[in-house]
Amino acid sequence: MISHKIVPNISVDCVVFGFDFEKLNVLLVKREMVDEKSGKVLILDHTLAGYHIFEDEDLDSAATRILKGLTGxxxxxxxxxxxxxQLDRVSSPKDKMWLDYINQGFxxxxxxxxxxxxxxxxxVTLTLKDRDVSWFPVSMITDMEMAFDHKFLFYKALEALQRKVKVEPIAFELLPDYFTLSQLQKLYEALLGTSFDKRNFRKKVAxxxxxxxxxxxxxxxxxxPAQYYLFSREVYEKTRKGRISFII
Amino acid sequence: MISHKIVPNISVDCVVFGFDFEKLNVLLVKREMVDEKSGKVLILDHTLAGYHIFEDEDLDSAATRILKGLTGxxxxxxxxxxxxxQLDRVSSPKDKMWLDYINQGFxxxxxxxxxxxxxxxxxVTLTLKDRDVSWFPVSMITDMEMAFDHKFLFYKALEALQRKVKVEPIAFELLPDYFTLSQLQKLYEALLGTSFDKRNFRKKVAxxxxxxxxxxxxxxxxxxPAQYYLFSREVYEKTRKGRISFII
DNA sequence: GAGCATGGTGTATATTGTACACCAAGAAAA
DNA sequence: TTTTCTTGGTGTACAATATACACCATGCTC
Known part of the structure; x- marks a missing residue:
C-alpha cells in the first residue's frame, strides 16, 4: 500500500521522447498551479511531466507512476x-524568475x-485522450518558453539520449515492434542530427x-514495399561484444 | 554566505578512487554516528564520504565541499x-538492517x-593527516562489511567508472601530471580488469x-628509465572525433 | 505503359585492429 | 668489468571494419 504523502522537496521530471518517422518530438504538459498563499491559479503551457515523490516510493517507481498517469x-x-x-538549474536569466519563485516558498x-x-x-496516440498533453518537435524547443528549469532539464535529457544512443540499442524503443530499415535510418538521423549513406548504414545493421x-x-x-525488421533484445544480450572503443 | 542548515532528507555520498601504480583503491572513512534518541554512539568503520546537503547549496557544491574537507x-x-x-538501496538482506534504521527515524x-x-x-597522501580516512583496494570491497547502502553505491560508482573510462579520457585524473606509458597501461588494466598487448596499447596511445x-x-x-608523458585536455578537446561506435 | 517514389544492392580503397618476439638501457651483483 | 636482471621500447603481416560512391528493382498512380 502506497502512502500518498508527498516529499515536498524532491521531485521527478520525465522528458518523454517520441518519433513520428520524420522527426523527434517531446511530450509537454499544460499545468495549472495554485499558489497556496494567494489562491491565484497560474497556467503553465509547456512543462515536463513531473511530480513530487511519495514518502515510501523509490525514484524509479515515481517516474513509472508519472508516466502511467500520462500515457496509460x-x-x-x-x-x-x-x-x-536548485542552483544547478539556473541556466538563463529567465530561469532566475523561477528560482525566486521557489525561494519565496511557492x-x-x-x-x-x-x-x-x-x-x-x-x-500511445490512442491513449492520449487528455487534451492537455501534446507532442512538440524537439527543434521547436529552442524558441519555446518553458517554466521552471524545464528547458535546462530537456537539454540535459537530449544530451543523455544522444550519448546513450551511440552505445546502447535504446533507439528501438522509439519504433514500433516492426519497422523498416529506412525508418531506422531516419530515426538515427533525427536523433543525432546527421545523415548516413544508405548502403553503409544497412551494412552496419546487417x-x-x-x-x-x-x-x-x-x-x-x-x-x-519495404521489408519489416524486428529488434530482439535477447539476441542482443547474447551477442554483444561489450567493446566500445576508447582505449580498447 | 552559505547557511549550514542541512536538508535532512537529501545527502551526497562520494566514492573516491585512487591508483597506486599497482591497483585501484577507494577512500573509506570511519564515522561516528550519534543516535539522537538514545544518545548511543555507533562507530561505522567503512563508510563513503558523505553528508547532507545544505539548504542553499547545489549538489555539485555539496560534493566539492565534502571532498575538500576530506582531502584538502x-x-x-x-x-x-x-x-x-530508499527502496532502490536495499540490495542484500544485510542492507535491510539499514533500511529499518532509516525507517525508524534514526x-x-x-x-x-x-x-x-x-x-x-x-x-593527496601528504594532506591526509586524519587517521580516520584510508585507502582500501577495490578488490577487497566484496568481503567488506559496509554500513547503509554504501556497498551498493560503491558498485554503482565502479560500474559508472568502467563505463566512462572507455569513452572519455578521465583515467588520467588518477595519474600524476607526468606518467609513463607502462603506468598508463597498468591503470587501464586495473580499471577494466583485463590486460593489453604492450605494442598495440602503445600504438593506440600514439x-x-x-x-x-x-x-x-x-x-x-x-x-x-621510461619516458614521461603528459595528458593535455586542450589538445583532446580540439582533436576529439566524437565518434563512439554503436551505429556510427 | 510511362512516370514516380522508395527499396535494395556491391566493389575498391583506406583505416584500424590484432597477433606476435626481440633488442636496448641502465642498475646491481658477482 | 662482465654478467644478470628488469623494464623500456619497437615493426610487420594479416584480418576486419570503415568509407566513398551509382544503379537497377518494384509496385503504385496517372
Missing amino acids: LDNIFLEQFGAFG ADRVVTVGYLALIDNTK QMHYVIPLKKKQQGVPHK | LDNIFLEQFGAFG ADRVVTVGYLALIDNTK QMHYVIPLKKKQQGVPHK
Whole structure:
C-alpha cells in the first residue's frame, strides 16, 4: 500500500521522447498551479511531466507512476539522467524568475531527479485522450518558453539520449515492434542530427544479428514495399561484444 | 554566505578512487554516528564520504565541499553517477538492517546522490593527516562489511567508472601530471580488469595526440628509465572525433 | 505503359585492429 | 668489468571494419 504523502522537496521530471518517422518530438504538459498563499491559479503551457515523490516510493517507481498517469502505459523505457539541485538549474536569466519563485516558498523543490523516457508513438496516440498533453518537435524547443528549469532539464535529457544512443540499442524503443530499415535510418538521423549513406548504414545493421528481418512487407504504400525488421533484445544480450572503443 | 542548515532528507555520498601504480583503491572513512534518541554512539568503520546537503547549496557544491574537507583538495574530478531513493538501496538482506534504521527515524535520508571522484594519489597522501580516512583496494570491497547502502553505491560508482573510462579520457585524473606509458597501461588494466598487448596499447596511445611525450625521463629506477608523458585536455578537446561506435 | 517514389544492392580503397618476439638501457651483483 | 636482471621500447603481416560512391528493382498512380 502506497502512502500518498508527498516529499515536498524532491521531485521527478520525465522528458518523454517520441518519433513520428520524420522527426523527434517531446511530450509537454499544460499545468495549472495554485499558489497556496494567494489562491491565484497560474497556467503553465509547456512543462515536463513531473511530480513530487511519495514518502515510501523509490525514484524509479515515481517516474513509472508519472508516466502511467500520462500515457496509460507502464512498460516504457525509462532511465535516470541526473539529479539537480536548485542552483544547478539556473541556466538563463529567465530561469532566475523561477528560482525566486521557489525561494519565496511557492514551490519548495530542492532536488529534481530527471528521467528520460522513450516511447513508441504508434502505441500511445490512442491513449492520449487528455487534451492537455501534446507532442512538440524537439527543434521547436529552442524558441519555446518553458517554466521552471524545464528547458535546462530537456537539454540535459537530449544530451543523455544522444550519448546513450551511440552505445546502447535504446533507439528501438522509439519504433514500433516492426519497422523498416529506412525508418531506422531516419530515426538515427533525427536523433543525432546527421545523415548516413544508405548502403553503409544497412551494412552496419546487417552485422547486428539482433535486428532480424521478418517475412512481412509493407502494404499500401505507393512504391516498392519495404521489408519489416524486428529488434530482439535477447539476441542482443547474447551477442554483444561489450567493446566500445576508447582505449580498447 | 552559505547557511549550514542541512536538508535532512537529501545527502551526497562520494566514492573516491585512487591508483597506486599497482591497483585501484577507494577512500573509506570511519564515522561516528550519534543516535539522537538514545544518545548511543555507533562507530561505522567503512563508510563513503558523505553528508547532507545544505539548504542553499547545489549538489555539485555539496560534493566539492565534502571532498575538500576530506582531502584538502578542491580541483578534483567529480561527477554525479546517480540518485537513489530508499527502496532502490536495499540490495542484500544485510542492507535491510539499514533500511529499518532509516525507517525508524534514526536517519531520515530519502534520496542519496552519488558522486564519483578520481584523485591523484601522489598529491593527496601528504594532506591526509586524519587517521580516520584510508585507502582500501577495490578488490577487497566484496568481503567488506559496509554500513547503509554504501556497498551498493560503491558498485554503482565502479560500474559508472568502467563505463566512462572507455569513452572519455578521465583515467588520467588518477595519474600524476607526468606518467609513463607502462603506468598508463597498468591503470587501464586495473580499471577494466583485463590486460593489453604492450605494442598495440602503445600504438593506440600514439594516435592520441593529446598524450604528449616530454623530454623528461624517469630517474633512480633500477632499469632502463621510461619516458614521461603528459595528458593535455586542450589538445583532446580540439582533436576529439566524437565518434563512439554503436551505429556510427 | 510511362512516370514516380522508395527499396535494395556491391566493389575498391583506406583505416584500424590484432597477433606476435626481440633488442636496448641502465642498475646491481658477482 | 662482465654478467644478470628488469623494464623500456619497437615493426610487420594479416584480418576486419570503415568509407566513398551509382544503379537497377518494384509496385503504385496517372
